[in-house]
Every structure is written in structure tokens, then in C-alpha cells.
Amino acid sequence: MSQAMAVTPRWAEKDSWIAAALFAASMVALIATQAPVGFVRDESVYFVAAQSYARWLEELFRTPGQALTDAAILRAFEINHEHPALMKMAFGLSHLVFHEWLGVLKPAAAFRLPAFAVASLIPALSYLLGRWLYGRAAGLWAAISFLLVPRQFFNAHLACFDVPIAAFWLLTVYTFLRAQREERFWIWCGLSFGAALATKHNGWFLPFVLAPLGVARAWFLTRESPAARTWLGRWVGLGAGISLLFAILWVTQGPGRFVGSFTALSPAAALLALGAVGTVVTLRGLYRAQQSAFRAVAPLGAMALLGPAIFYLHWPYLWHHPVERAAWYFDFHATHVHYAWFYLGRLLRNPPFPLDYVVVKTALTVPISIFAPMVFGLAALGGRAIAALFDRWRSLLPSFAEAVVAVNAVAPILIISHPNVPHFGGVKHWFPAMPFLALLGGMVVAGAARGSVAALRRRWPAVGLPALAVPLFAVLFAPALIATARNHPYGTSYYSELAGGLPGAATLGMQRQFWSNNVTGVLEWLNAHAPPNARVWLHEVTGLAFQEYQLNGMLRRDIRAASGPWDAEIAAYQYHQEFREHEMNIWQAFDTVTPVTGLYLDETPQVIVYQRR
Amino acid sequence: MPNPESAAIGRWKQAERALPLATLVVLLWVGIGALYFQLSLPGRLPREGNYRDVAATLAKEALPGDVLLLYPWWIERARLFVSGTPVVGYLGSDVNRLSGHARIWVLAQPELPRSDRAGFERKFLPGRSPLQPPRRFGTLELSLYRNDFYRPVVFSAVQEYRSARAYVEDPGRGRLDCPFDGKVHRCGEAEQLRVAAEWHELRYEPRHCLSMHPPGGSRRIVAEFPALPLGDRLVLEAGIVGEHASGRQPELTPVRAAVEDMASGARLLELAISPGQEEMQRVERPVSADLPVALRVWVQSDNPASRETCLELSSDRAAAR
8 A cells, every 4th residue: 555656646537537426426415415404603604794795796896996995895804704704705605696696595505505515525535535545445435434424414514614624624635745746736735725724724734734744755855966955955944944033023022013013014024025035946946956856845835825825815804904914813713712511521611621532522423434444544554654663564654645644634633632722613623634534444444345355366266346345335334324314414413333322422421512503403393383473592593593594494484583581482492511501591481390392312402492381 | 494584474474464354354343333333223212102101100100299310310301291290310410319309210211322220320229229110111211219318398498588588788887678579589770689599500400599699798698587497407508500600710709608596696507619619518507496496598709790609598307217
């Protein structure tokens, strides 16, 4: 397997068709299953932001002079400036075209359509990367298994950023790897990175993951070319020097003054310009000295130049005040509040959070028949890396591409594992790791099938790979498929066989749900039983989401939103361990402790409905 | 002489050939195990009819004062069906003594994944004796126990709060009366200054308790209870409501609660709740059941922010055997 990268990849037409088919199949699956998916808290805000951004784009088309003023930009982009605008613009445009102009989709489906498309990139890219690294079977495993993880399948439906950032992270790594072999692919890497930055702040970690790998490869490749090594050293030195000078400016001036003094003619701006020019000059020198080494680091250069440029250019909110507004953005995420989170029987409210959280949560939320190959794959690569330290097993050394996959499978998990990083949000914050773990899973499953076929052929020469791989895939995918089907559309509640399913997770003391979308489980009852014009309190459901349920025909339009149990006739409480007092408030306000209905998934209370006596 | 190194390489080659087969076997074992889990899970869950049968049994056989305890604690779907018998199930309810109840019905789902019946029984059984063999209703199991921790309640402030006199006391300055409006003793304009029996969460446990928010500074919120008969023990329990209990911010101050004999002014019970203490705090003392005693209970905290307090003052006696 380690030799796979040694062969120049032939991007056979057949594989492109398979990738396209996987993309299309994912789109179909997501569109076919989107209707019952509830509107998560964040999504309801993104819907409004998306509409606002789309209106601005219309204004830009009609009266560009007016639209480009900071006042007009602020009016449109002030809402949800905690996140960049790329996906929200796509959501808004899709809503404009498919709902408002053409009228072929309901509002929510129209907003979500771009999310489906970006999510569908993951199976396609996973296949191409897996095919390249470990063969077609491994690629298919990686592609299919991603959407058979119920929490990933659920999140792929949402007009949010967690799956899109995983897609653009994967795309950046994919183009980074192709750029190692193919001319000009480094430009695509830079553009992909720009898309990642324009999607979610996780993207800013990509250079820290890829740069050591690219530089190490270039360093290795230039071992026999002093001129190339000199140019490489200059480029690395330039980057290190500029980073150091930025750090000195930051420390000596303090964050406030640093941001305030960052003008067009400031030392910081000069450093940025020096970095950009220096990157072009040194990489051009490296290109002339040794093209293979250039290809190793050119994607990083493209990321450095194109990424921030795209980040700035795509987001009108930054246009008039780039530094202070970008600084606010970074500060918002660096100092994000912590929400309470139930984990192994205790409520995590503040850091430091348990170091094992991310690993345990992943183990308990990925179907075990998909999770086990991931673990075996990671262990196999680790084992091979250790074995390769000995001369006789040097050939087991993982290839560069395998190292890139392994590092990207681990890095997002390590980042979120830091005890001071917010731990709410289930597993979505380390989704960027999952396609790479799926690739490692594919390596194991396909390797086991291939190796077993080879062994069996000694006795039964007619045995072919499909004869073993197809039933093996079926046995391993079937439990995940059943779980996904049973769990849909309540993706944030899913727990794997290792947890003992939802009941086992409840006994373990794990967070049962979050984001409020499970309320869809009681909407039908409300539509059937709520008195006309009833005041209904949907606990945790935002006012915007409440309206969306009505706009999308999921909740009767005469039902009015109550602000709490005190002014409600019916209340739907979302079971969270940290919100128990809210249920007691309902008991108090309604003078009853007996619910009238509820959503109980495999017996676990999720949403409990009370009616005033 | 055979070369030991080539022998080792040969063994490695053999192992390398066996590895895919071994991996295949392990993967198949995992896949089939997972498939079994997914296919068998629905059969381990009760049907609605099972709950209805349990509810009918309880309606027929439960006595006033009985309680239904859930195992595992989170199987609250039972609350949809059971009426007339209080249902107890919260994180930690396995170790609740339920001393106000002479008999405990336990509704269990022992077939659920990660069910630890033995662990539950280790916590629950001491001090309880089975009165009937367990009965099955599908995957539900209903058992009845005698509760040896039972102590009949003679006096409960939550039950008697309507007859209390409530006020805010500012030592050395006077009192602000909290007139009773039929449900709540309200102390002026401030909504949080009230004395009322309310449902609140205290460390996950639903408690029907006396809401008495401290007014702040040296002021106290006070509830006076006229002379009532007592049992042989006086108990004061108090805690901070909801998520505020876990806060440890430096601006938070401890809550003090005390019970005094109105006639003598003697302090009978006192407790303090420090910031971060999430559990209901509890103090008790033996009392003489001979004479009714008029009591007053008060709550104070220098900084009232996030110190919403709920308490229960009760007196019980040993059960007749």
C-alpha cells in the first residue's frame, strides 16, 4: 500500500464517472430525506442572514454605487457576522432562485440546496482520494461510509457550516496532494483553502496542518540540490521571520493598538506586502532550481496568498474596515462562550474539559462497523511508521500521501481535544477529520478483502475481489444503514452500538440531543391537538425557527409562539440535563407533572409536551 | 545451518499473509455483532400497551402514599400513562430514600442496553424488602417493595405554607410584610421576593419546595409557622435552584438558612450553602413530640444574585412496625 503513491495517478475516466455518480447519489439521498429535518437554532439565523445577503446582491446588481457603501453593507451583513459569508450567500441565492423566482422548492429546501451540493463533494472526493491511495474498493468504502454515520448524514442536510468546512478541508488536502504531482494544481489548492476560510474559522488551522508536511517533503526532495535547498530555506526563513515580527508587534503594542495601527502604511502592512512579494520571489527561485520541491511547497504559497485574499474579497463586511472587523471575528471565536454539556454523567460547564472527550464521543457516535476499521487503519499506519524505524522494515514506511491523510485524520480531533476549547456541539466541530478516518477505514476493509482473496485463491483460483468485498461491505454497512434510517431525522441524538444505542448512552449519562430540531417529533401532535390560536412554547426553538416551521407547512399558522411556560397553553420541553429547571417551571405554571405526549427515541425522553389544565 | 534471519523473515511473511484473513474475521465479527444489536434493539423496548397494563395495575393495586421509582432513572415515558401515583426518576434517584413513602413500586426495563440491574439493586435494596414477586408486562418489570426508611411526615412547611406569616426582616430597622394572595406570599414589587410552594430542580431532582429568595444584605426573608405538632425529628433542607447552584464566581455569596423557636428565640437548625454546592443541604435534630412549637425559618445572603433558594422544613416520626 505504501507504494501506491509511487505510481503516477491515472485519473481514469471511469473513476471520474464513479465520483460523479457518488456526488449525484448523495444529492438525491439528501434531497429525498430533507423534508422532516428540523431547523436547528443556528440554521434559523443563517436563513435570515442568507436572505439579507441575497437582497444585497440584488441591490449590487441594480444600484452598485449604493450597495457598495459601508452603510448598505452593514445593513445587509451585520446579521451573523460571526461567520464568513460564502455559504450564506449561496443559501440566499438558492432561496432567491428556487423558491422566490421559480417557486419549485419550499423555503427550507431552497436554502439547504447548496449545503447538499457541498456535502456531496465529500463522497466524490473521498472516492477519488481513496481510489488513488488504496484502490477502488477503498475509495468506495470511504465515500459511502461518510454519509452512513447518522450524525454526519443529519448535519449534511443543514444550511450550516460544519459539513461544508469538512468538504472544503478535504478539497484543500486533495488538491494539495494532487499538486505534489501535477502542474498548476497548487492554484486550486490556494482557491480551495480560500473557500475553507470563507466557510468557517476551522479553515485557519489548515496551514498549520499542511505546512510542516509540505516543507518536510521539500526539504527531503532538495537533499541533493543545494540551490533548491537555499531557495527553500529563504522561503521558510521569510515566513518564520515575518511571523516573528508580527508576534513582536502584537506583544509590544498589545492587541488593541496592534489592530488600531494596522493601516495601509503601517509596519504590519509592510510586513504583509514583504511576505507576499517574498513568497513569489523565493518560490519562483525554487521553481527554477527544482520543480518537484517547488510542487511540494507551492500549494502552501498559494494558500498563503490566495486564502486571505479570498477571505477578504468574498465578505463585503470586511471591505471598508478589514482589520478591526476581522480582529473582532477572530476574537469572537478565540473567546467563545462555553455551553453546558452532559458527558458521562456530569455536566461540563467550564474548562478545563476532559482530554478524552473527543475520542470517547467519536467512539460512541460512529457506528462501530465503520469506527472499528478507522481505528485499525490509524493503528496500522502508526504501526508501520514505528516498524519503519528499523532497517529491515524500512519499506513499511507510510507514503507521503498516507502521512498527509493520517495527520488530517488526527489534527482536527487534537485541536478540539484541547481542554480549553469549547466542547458543545456534539461531534460536528471535528467533522474535518472524518473523511480522512473514513479513508483509513477503507484502507483496512479493502486491504482485508484483497488480502483474503489472495489467500483464498490458492485454494479457489476463481474467487474474485467483488465476491468477498460486496458481502463484506454489506455486513459492515447494514448496521449503519439501519441505524441511520431508524434515527433520521433526529441526528443529534444518535449513539452507536458501542454506547448501547440511545438507551445505553442515556444510562452512560451522555447528552441526548442539542440544537432543538427534535421538536419536529411533536409538531404533528400539536397540529392535531392544539386549540385554535393556541399559545405554544417550544423550549429552545428560536422565534425564527418557529416561523420557519410555519412557513414550510410543518406547524399550523394559527399557533402563536409563547415566550415561556407562563404565557403558554402548551409547552414542549427539550430534555437536556442542564435545563431540568425549565421542565419544573412548566409543572409549576401548568399545575401538572403529567405530560400529554412526547418524543421518546428508543425510550429516551427527547421532547416532552405538557398542556395547561 | 539454517539462517535465523531468513527463518524470522519467513515467519513474518506467514504473518503478513494471515493478517488480512484475521482482519476479515474481526471485521465480520464486528459487523455481525452490530447487525444483531440493531435488529434486536426494537424487541428490547416496551410497547405502549405494556405501559397501559402497568398503569392499570397501579391504578388497581397502589395505595395512597405509594411511589413509583423508575429504573433506569430516565425511562420517563411511564409518566405519560401513570396517574395517581407519584413517579420518581432523575439522575441520582436510585439512592433516594423516599422516606415519605411506605411502599415503593419499581418499574424497570432490565433488557435495555447497558442495564445494570445488579448495580441498581446494590444501591436500592438495602433497607427495602420485596412484597411481591416481579411481574412482567412485555419488557417492563414491575416490583413492589416495603420501604424500611419510611418515616411518616407530621409537619411539612410546603404543605402548611398557606398558614404561614411571611415577611422581609431588616435587622434593627423593621419588617416588610408579604401578604398572601391565595397562592403566594408576595413581598412588595420584587417578583423574586416571595414565599410559595413551587416545583424546582435541585441537582437534577424535582422538588416541591418553599421558594424563599434571599433579599440581599443583612435582610432575611422569613416564614413563621404557628404552633403545629411535631414528630421526633426536625429537618431543614435547602438548596440553590437550577444551574445557578454550580456557579463559583467570586461575587456570589453563601446562603444561610435557619430555623428558630419563636417562643424562646433559640436557633434549632442552621445551614449554609456555599457557591458551587449543587446538592440540597440538610440538617436535622431530634425534637420532642410532646408540645407543639411555633417555628420561624429564614434565608439570607449578602448578594442575592443567582441565589434563588428553595427549602423544606419538615418533621417526621418513626414508623410503627
